Amino acid sequence: MLVIVSDEQPKIAMGLMSYIPSLPTYAEVTRELQWYQVSDARTLMLWKDPITKHFTAVLGVEEVYDAVLLRLVAFGPEVPVVERQKVGHDIYTALSNWFPELTLMGTITTQKLVNEWKMTKHD
Template identity: 40%
Template sequence: MLYKYKKDYQKIAMGLLSFIAELKDISRLQSELKWYDAEDNRNLYLWKDDSNDFVGIVGIEENDDIVIVRHITVSPAVRNEGVSFKILDDLQNLYSEKKIMGNIETTNLITKWEMKNGSGK
């Protein structure tokens, strides 16, 4: 289940985002969190698994008809359990009227997710 980022989740969010190679540096990570906070159309969502642990995070930028997935990552402990697809499913439910798209880093995952679902909105 997705939970909208709030300051209480900062350490968890930073930990999850640090699994992304380009965000390993703490100053880069902090500036990325500030970037998401700077505009209302940018959001981070943390994802909890069935055992009620935060194990994933997705960063999005919302436009008129689309939601661009800028970052998505999951804890290495659950990486082979299809968590990314579950996150994208929940994101699609949250933004049901919009098409989910990726950026350069996330497009391959989005394409695989769309093929699994037999769609592309």
């Protein structure tokens, strides 16, 4: 289940964002969090595992024209690497349902994930 990061949850999001290699320091994670907070077009979301009810992933999206752009996605260590594609599939399906009028797209970094999801979403 997707949940928008609330004012009470920034530390959860920051903890998950710290697993992103391009955000190696607390200052960079904080800057990224603030970047999402300053625009209504950008949203930071958490993925709540349907079984454990723990937040296991964070994703950042931006609404751009007729698309929702997946800017970042990071999984916590409790999601095994071999399970991340399946969990990602569930996340991108939920994201697509959250923004039904918009096309899900990725950045240079995330487009591969979106393409894999698009190829398997009709299975």
